[in-house]
Amino acid sequence: MKRRTVIAGLGCVALSGIGRARAQSEPPKPRQIVVNASGGAMATALRKAYFDSFEKEYGIRIVDTSPTDFGKLRAMVESGNVEWTVTELGGQDAIRVARMGLVEKIDPKIVDRSGFPEQARSETVYTSSLYSTVLAYRTDVFKPGSHPKSWAEFWDVKKFPGARSLRNHPVDNLEFALLADGVPLDKIYPIDMDRAFKKLDEIKPHVTVWWTTGAQPAQLLVDKEVVLATGWNGRFYDVIKKGAPIAIEWNGGSIKEGTFAIPKGAKDAYWGQKLLAWMSDPKRQAVYATELGYPGPHLETTKYVDPKVAPQMPNYPENLKKQFWNNKQWWDENGEKAAERWNQWLLKK
Amino acid sequence: MSRGRSAGTDLALRNVTKRYGAVSALTDVSLAVEAGELLTILGPSGSGKTTLLKVVAGFELPEAGIVMLGGSDVTERPPAARNIGMVFQNYALFPHMTVRENVAFPLEMRRVPRRLIEEKVARALALVELTGYEARLPTQLSGGQQQRVALARAIVFDPILLLLDEPFGALDRKLREQMQLEVRRLQRQLGLTTLFITHDQEEALVLSDRIAVMSHGRIEQIGAPDEIYERPANGFVADFVGESNVIAGRAAARKDGLVEIELEDGARICVAGDRIPDAGAEVRVLVRPERLELASDGAAINRVAGTVVETVYLGTSYKYRLRVPGGREWLVRRPVRAGEAPLAPGDSVAVGFAPGDAHLIAG
Amino acid sequence: MTEAVATLPLAAGDRVRRRHARSVLGALALSTPALVLLLVFFALPLLRLFWLSVDAGTFLPYEKALTERLYLTVFWETFKIAAAVTVLTLLLGYPVAYFLATTTRLWQFVGFAFVMLPFWTSILVRTYAWMVLLGRNGVVNRTLLDLGLITEPLPLLHNFTGVLIGMVHVLLPYMIFPIYNAMRKVDADLVRAAEGLGAPGYAVFRRIYLPLTMEGVLAGTTLVFILSLGFFITPALLGGGRVAMIAVIIEQQVREFLNWGFAGALSVVLLASTLVVYGLVHRLLRPRFAEGVR
Ligand SMILES: Nc1ncnc2c1ncn2[C@@H]1O[C@H](COP(=O)(O)OP(=O)(O)OP(=O)(O)O)[C@@H](O)[C@H]1O
């Protein structure tokens, strides 16, 4: 009885000794950090690719919560009671959070993003993955090779007849319309809305479904409701993996970033940066990519995935060349005006 | 609407049987109602009165038997085509229609011209003395007024038959008596063949041309009120209609239209009877309380000595409960008279009755 | 009633009034928990919504909501769809309610199970089920094609029809239950009385049964209409983007543009116009006898 007490006491002294020793190089390790993301299949992929190994390496447990919620983020930062160490950001929020000063800067001394494309090295947010809005088609209707290979051809209903589906949202569609109208990839922004909507007028009668949720376009192609659709590459990847007669045309695809950030005033922000650093490794990003079809942005990621799968990734060098980076800044400034005009245009008979 | 001759039609039921699952609501019921007659169906709750009306009105199809109306078989004719006016047990006024609309409803269904409708409604409402209530909703009327609206609605279209299902059940005594007279007056005035349901024997006696007494889905007796009261066909009828003293005994001898009956205690009484039972047969004798005479009233033949157990003052009469030999009790009713002191409990009296005031009933 | 009060001596009139006041207070006390709940979960958010819409100190959001073609059109379309859904659920729901109210216990049980089924599956699952059924290559179209009844697939999905079918399915129970309830309360003797008075079947229905169940119809249509106005997922998925509902626009304003002011203004306008429609419908359809009682 007595001996045991002594041993326990010793252990205690020893542990605190280590703690003090580490404090000089880095902040103390918390027992756990909270990572907030969209949940679902993504949560599984994050855990498999990054979280499990991070926990093992640092002995910090990662508690994952969902969903992403801009309002909650803002409330947390404003009240100073920040629960999240790291959070994923919704589509257009990356620009907004920076503008409103809701997030910490990404520390380049901890997070090395030299292997990322230049567009994916924001000061304020960490690009965790890339995805692309692309053209997909049914291979039993259009033989690969003689399928629509550009937005101009997507618009060409004589040569490529059949029902189409586009997203019920101006983002990407305005860009695609301009490309179809002959604007070169690097001259899309700033978008000429008049020109874009005029071009969209042409395709409107041939669009049977204006999709609203990410799962829809792949399903529409599978059900043969339409023969051509735009959609997020990962969703198509999913059904292609399962053997659906569907293929992706990368030409003119619109690349976007999935982003994470560290809320301003987050406890253990240092360990948040460490997690992002952990996630920037191309090998781990390859695991994530194989799982979801959305690769991390590291240019070497595709080297580490199955060579058969690599061409299905938006940052496969061949694919990257043919696409453009969607301009978040433009959309942050013009999104509302564009949406209003879009709604009006769609209602017009 | 007022007519000299009878507007009604004769009704006949032949061997009608109606079952609800295992319950036999009507068993082999036969009944004939003459044109212009008011026939009352009298019976305790659950005896099948409403069921009988429903079969007549066409709401229920009997399993067996036929319903004849004015000489033709209407057993399977839908209710809407029977031209029968009915007042339901709970009036069944349409709650969303005014008094005027309720009464006009059957006329509108018959596509009576608009002007004529106004006239007929006004006349029917005048008949039930509800002129001025046209715009009210049923919920804004008293029970008696609702009942009269139901009556007006049932007669406004000159039906060939009127069915009334315990229409006065919910009314107070005074209103009830007033309505009874009113219905009788209307029925006579219009010459309407009427089937009237009640479980109130007094009401039946007051109103009816004839009464049919029902029990357990069967008709026990049909006859004029006095016949039912004076000469009940069996114990049930005797017991159900009016108060009665029933004396059990054995026929001992008979002579000159009189039957001598030996009671259990050996005493003998004499009863007049058209139906003379065999000697030795078990019989029962019915004597109404008001037919019993106290000894002081005069020479009664069939005398019994008794003791007053209870005295009840009824306004027009006294009712005495007497204990008579054999441990039985008799009821005696005597009119109240000036200067005549009532009997008090404990008094000993002799009671008796003339042979003609008693009635022999079967088994 | 008024007559009686007028002839009462003053003191007695006071007494009547006092007793009335007491019973009102009693009823109020009993309903306090419910009122508090309503206040916290309904009235306050509503006030906040209104507050948000005028937060900027101007009525500009209202001006925009009430003058721009886009929003007027969407409001109009929303009300049109809500009206169409209400009429359809009524036409389908009334006979079902009648069946349930008049059938045997066993059938009632089976019937209710079917009516309740949509309640037990998520709205998303139900909506996807309709997509599988109604698509160009869906079960319905394939069956009709195989039977040779049609040569081209019918456009059942991604249009007005699709939205109607989906919404009617989801909302049908809300129509059936109040009507069923009203039907259970109808005294069978009233129907008999009408028949006995010479009314043919259709007249019994139109003059007696329908007015007597009108209360349920009113409750059901109000419920379905108001729920339809706020519909969101079903029109988005089954409408193929062609069917504009105001809820979609409001959601977009909040989620995408954090435009609480304008979203608030749109909601307030929606609420106000809903109340107007509600008032009109009640004026037209409210059963008379319900007012006369008491
Ligand atoms: N719809 C029905 N289903 C099953 N049984 C019924 C039905 N209607 C009546 N009965 C039964 O049939 C019998 C006769 O009922 P009925 O209503 O004719 O009685 P009633 O003489 O009118 O009684 P009351 O004076 O109480 O109105 C009763 O035993 C009753 O329970």
Ligand SMILES: [Mg+2]
């Ligand atoms: Mg009855």
